[in-house]
Amino acid sequence: MSLLVTGSIGIDSIETPHGCAEGVLGGSSVYFSLSASLFTEVRLVGVVGDDFDLSMLGPLEEKRIDTRGVEVRAGSKTFRWQGKYTGAMNEAETLDVQLNVLAERGPEIPPEFGDTDYIFLANTHPALQRGFARQFPNAKLIVADTMDIWINTEPDELRRLLSAVQGLVLNDAEARLLTGQGNLVTAGLEILKMGPRFAIIKKGEHGSLLVAHDDLCLLPAYPTLKTIDPTGCGDTFAGAMMGYLATQDRHDPDTLRSAMARGSIVASFVIESFSVEALAAVTTEDIERRLERLQAIARFE
Amino acid sequence: MSLLVTGSIGIDSIETPHGCAEGVLGGSSVYFSLSASLFTEVRLVGVVGDDFDLSMLGPLEEKRIDTRGVEVRAGSKTFRWQGKYTGAMNEAETLDVQLNVLAERGPEIPPEFGDTDYIFLANTHPALQRGFARQFPNAKLIVADTMDIWINTEPDELRRLLSAVQGLVLNDAEARLLTGQGNLVTAGLEILKMGPRFAIIKKGEHGSLLVAHDDLCLLPAYPTLKTIDPTGCGDTFAGAMMGYLATQDRHDPDTLRSAMARGSIVASFVIESFSVEALAAVTTEDIERRLERLQAIARFE
Numbered sequence: 143m144s145l146l147v148t149g150s151i152g153i154d155s156i157e158t159p160h161g162c163a164e165g166v167l168g169g170s171s172v173y174f175s176l177s178a179s180l181f182t183e184v185r186l187v188g189v190v191g192d193d194f195d196l197s198m199l200g201p202l203e204e205k206r207i208d209t210r211g212v213e214v215r216a217g218s219k220t221f222r223w224q225g226k227y228t229g230a231m232n233e234a235e236t237l238d239v240q241l242n243v244l245a246e247r248g249p250e251i252p253p254e255f256g257d258t259d260y261i262f263l264a265n266t267h268p269a270l271q272r273g274f275a276r277q278f279p280n281a282k283l284i285v286a287d288t289m290d291i292w293i294n295t296e297p298d299e300l301r302r303l304l305s306a307v308q309g310l311v312l313n314d315a316e317a318r319l320l321t322g323q324g325n326l327v328t329a330g331l332e333i334l335k336m337g338p339r340f341a342i343i344k345k346g347e348h349g350s351l352l353v354a355h356d357d358l359c360l361l362p363a364y365p366t367l368k369t370i371d372p373t374g375c376g377d378t379f380a381g382a383m384m385g386y387l388a389t390q391d392r393h394d395p396d397t398l399r400s401a402m403a404r405g406s407i408v409a410s411f412v413i414e415s416f417s418v419e420a421l422a423a424v425t426t427e428d429i430e431r432r433l434e435r436l437q438a439i440a441r442f443e
Numbered sequence: 444m445s446l447l448v449t450g451s452i453g454i455d456s457i458e459t460p461h462g463c464a465e466g467v468l469g470g471s472s473v474y475f476s477l478s479a480s481l482f483t484e485v486r487l488v489g490v491v492g493d494d495f496d497l498s499m500l501g502p503l504e505e506k507r508i509d510t511r512g513v514e515v516r517a518g519s520k521t522f523r524w525q526g527k528y529t530g531a532m533n534e535a536e537t538l539d540v541q542l543n544v545l546a547e548r549g550p551e552i553p554p555e556f557g558d559t560d561y562i563f564l565a566n567t568h569p570a571l572q573r574g575f576a577r578q579f580p581n582a583k584l585i586v587a588d589t590m591d592i593w594i595n596t597e598p599d600e601l602r603r604l605l606s607a608v609q610g611l612v613l614n615d616a617e618a619r620l621l622t623g624q625g626n627l628v629t630a631g632l633e634i635l636k637m638g639p640r641f642a643i644i645k646k647g648e649h650g651s652l653l654v655a656h657d658d659l660c661l662l663p664a665y666p667t668l669k670t671i672d673p674t675g676c677g678d679t680f681a682g683a684m685m686g687y688l689a690t691q692d693r694h695d696p697d698t699l700r701s702a703m704a705r706g707s708i709v710a711s712f713v714i715e716s717f718s719v720e721a722l723a724a725v726t727t728e729d730i731e732r733r734l735e736r737l738q739a740i741a742r743f744e
Contacts, residue, residue, distance in 0.1 A: 230625040324531040326648075327666045347627075348649035349661075360650075360663035360740050365628045399743040439661050440741055442700040 143282065145388040146185040146255055147174045148274045149264025149377070150244060151194075151212065152221040156416060158231060160370045163416035167198045168223060170264035170287070173374035176421045177381025177408045178262075179205040180429065182388045184381075185258060187211035187274075189249040191219035191242055201422040211252050218243040231372050232346055251277050260388040262380060265289050268296050268303040275306045283393050285309035287380060293320045305337035309393070311380050313344045326351055327358065340398060342383070344376055350402050357395035361402050364410035364436050371416045378412040378421060379405035382429075407432045444583065446689040447486040447556055448475045449575045450565025450678070451545060452495075452513065453522040457717060459532060461671045464717035468499045469524060471565035471588070474675035477722045478682025478709045479563075480506040481730065483689045485682075486559060488512035488575075490550040492520035492543055502723040512553050519544040532673050533647055552578050561689040563681060566590050569597050569604040576607045584694050586610035588681060594621045606638035610694070612681050614645045627652055628659065641699060643684070645677055651703050658696035662703050665711035665737050672717045679713040679722060680706035683730075708733045 149171030156163045171188045178184045183206040192214055202209060219242035225234040248270045261278050263271040263286040275284050286307045292300050293316060300320075304310060310333055314326055321332035326343050330353025333341040340354040345363075352359040383405035390397050407429050412421040450472030457464045472489045479485045484507040493515055503510060520543035526535040549571045562579050564572040564587040576585050587608045593601050594617060601621075605611060611634055615627055622633035627644050631654025634642040641655040646664075653660040684706035691698050708730050715721040 325668055325670065328668055345649065348646065349663075351666075358666065358740055359743065360666065361743060362650075362661035362663070365652075365659065365661065367626055367629055369626065396744065403743045437743070439659055440743070442660065442662055442704045442738070442741070443697065 143182070143259040143388045143391045144185065144257065145178055145182055145260040145262070145384055146187060146258040147171045147178070147262045147264060147381070147384075148187045148249070148271075149174060149266065150221050151188040151190050152223055154222075154373060154417065155224040156371055156373055157226040158371050159228065161416070163371065166417035167201070168373060168417060169221065170374075170377040172202065172418060173377035173412065173421065174262060174264060174381035174384075175202060175207045176205060176418055177378040177412070178385030178388075179207050180382065180408060180424060180426065181385030181404070182206065183208065184385070185211055185255045187249050187251055187255065189213040189215055189243050192216050194220045201418055205422075211249065211255060213249045215243055215246070218246060225373065227372060231369055234373065248273065259283070259391075260384055261285070262384045263287065263307070264377060264380070268292050268299040272299070272303045272306055275303070282391070283308050283387065285311060285380070285384060287311050287376070288316065290316055290319055301336060304333070307337065308339045309342065310338045311342045311344065311376075311383075313346070313376065317341070317343045327353060340393075342402060344379060350379070350406060352395075352398055352402060354395055354398065357398070359395070359399045359402070361399070361406055362436065362440050364406050364432055365439065366410045366414060368414045370414055372413045374412050374418070374421070375409045379409040382408035403433060403436060404429065407436060444483070444560040444689045444692045445486065445558065446479055446483055446561040446563070446685055447488060447512075447559040448472045448479070448563045448565060448682070448685075449488045449550070449572075450475060450567065451522050452489040452491050453524055454495075455523075455674060455718065456525040457672055457674055458527040459672050460529065462717070464672065467718035468502070469674060469718060470522065471675075471678040473503065473719060474678035474713065474722065475563060475565060475682035475685075476503060476508045477506060477719055478679040478713070479686030479689075480508050481683065481709060481725060481727065482686030482705070483507065484509065485686070486512055486556050488550050488552055488556065490514040490516055490519075490544050493517050495521045502719055506723075512550065512556055514550045516544055516547070519547060526674065528673060532670055535674065549574065560584070560692075561685055562586070563685045564588065564608070565678060565681070569593050569600040573600070573604045573607055576604070583692070584609050584688065586612060586681070586685060588612045588677070589617065591617055591620055602637060605634070608638065609640045610643065611639045612643045612645065612677075612684075614647070614677065618642070618644045628654060641694075643703060645680060651680070651707060653696075653699055653703060655696055655699065658699070660696070660700045660703070662700070662707055663737065663741050665707050665733055666740065667711045667715060669715045671715055673714045675713050675719070675722070676710045680710040683709035704734060704737060705730065708737060
């Protein structure tokens with residue numbers, strides 16, 4: 143089934159205890175697309191400014207990623223983010239953010255993408271996400287991401303978005319902030335009351351949690367020893383998850399669990415390099431190998 | 444196989460967002476014994492002062508717990524701890540601690556306990572733990588717990604202890620403090636270099652991690668919705684784990700995994716009440732039911 147992502151394309155500058163990367167490719171839809179393309183074709187919708195060097199999208203062009211939805215907007219500048227990770231690298235400290243073109247109107251969905259079945263709305267203003275969702279009245283599954291800024295500043299718009307999507311992916315701190323619940327299972331159940339049929343709560347190194355009306359699942363993160371740069375980890379998780387769901391054309395509980403496991407595995411690769419370097423090099427065999435290992439690690443009688 | 448625990452017996456006063464409990468039974472060896480007794484007989488070694496009301500041990504007397512190793516020391520006072528949990532209740536704030544008899548010499552191991560096969564050294568001064576360990580030269584398995592205070596103040600004594608035990612159980616913050624490693628798998632591997640054949644790292648609501656020379660396992664915590672009082676959770680985990688190992692008389696990787704799962708399950712009950720109330724009421728059927736549920740929750744293809 144066809145899969146589409148709307149989200150940011152950006153230029154990142156990242157500092158971690160392992161080094162720095164200046165002016166590298168980033169953005170939610172970039173990580174998502176590269177990850178999802180390991181499973182299926184991906185339609186990418188995003189916007190950059192005319193300062194953007196399109197050759198930076200080289201790693202995407204080599205994959206099953208349709209970039210006809212990437213708009214280069216004349217007179218605008220590309221989104222830029224500068225961040226720093228310290229200590230256990232669980233959270234980035236944003237040193238500088240220039241929304242630039244992301245603060246303007248959203249990109250157009252190309253007409254030839256209108257028939258897409260599986261849609262992922264990466265994090266942006268919830269009104270914009272809802273505007274995208276409306277353009278896919280016949281989609282089989284629409285899943286959104288969100289973040290603390292929208293939970294805090296646009297609660298009403300976010301509620302409207304949540305009543306228009308079937309799935310929500312967010313991290314543990316965001317789930318607690320959105321629902322006011324400390325217990326993550328309770329938080330997940332509260333999210334279901336807001337509209338989605340399932341909530342997937344990402345817990346970083348501690349794995350992920352699926353809460354659905356008829357299911358509850360706890361998955362470990364793949365325990366990699368090599369954390370170089372966690373940027374894009376969440377979008378990579380979502381990409382592999384949605385890519386797998388699109389290939390299966392199902393999102394029943396068991397398929398969601400398998401999809402989350404693929405998300406966890408591909409995310410374990412992305413953190414092993416700066417930017418998309420390691421992610422772009424992942425193979426199907428790499429995924430299978432780590433999946434078998436994760437299953438062995440999580441097994442108990 | 445026979446199982447023995449050395450640890451504290453105390454009187455706790457606890458405050459949580461759900462209420463207060465004043466002057467209730469507590470202490471590591473109490474939680475451990477009650478938990479382990481769900482699987483096998485337990486020999487309890489600890490010391491209280493002559494201010495201790497022995498009828499408080501009523502819940503233990505009803506179980507398979509041999510309390511002949513409980514010394515009532517004339518002229519001494521019982522260990523008392525006052526703590527408070529707030530927010531997500533992940534960590535207790537100690538409001539007051541009176542070591543009293545725990546600051547004196549350790550309790551005697553009764554001669555009839557000298558043949559014990561499985562030994563758990565609950566948290567105390569590592570020199571005292573090593574002194575206990577020495578009294579069981581023929582034990583099949585000796586496992587210790589420790590905490591931040593000993594890692595910080597008695598690193599040399601702790602190293603000596605670690606070279607004398609086969610297993611170490613500690614929480615994630617302690618594992619990081621002990622090894623200087625942020626990655627918990629790396630921390631576990633560092634602990635193996637210090638002597639133990641396996642390290643079990645408890646991550647609270649995020650489950651537990653087993654690191655052994657020939658195994659790595661990540662288990663979720665049982666996702667209970669009802670957290671009333673987390674006191675004793677770690678000792679309860681250790682009790683069920685050691686109780687299960689003693690019944691199996693093995694500690695190979697698969698048996699350790701099963702033992703950890705039992706630890707996770709029994710710990711999920713203890714947090715559902717103040718003090719040992721819920722723990723004392725757990726049945727074998729309760730454990731089986733949650734174990735099946737945990738296996739279903741952790742399953743993925």
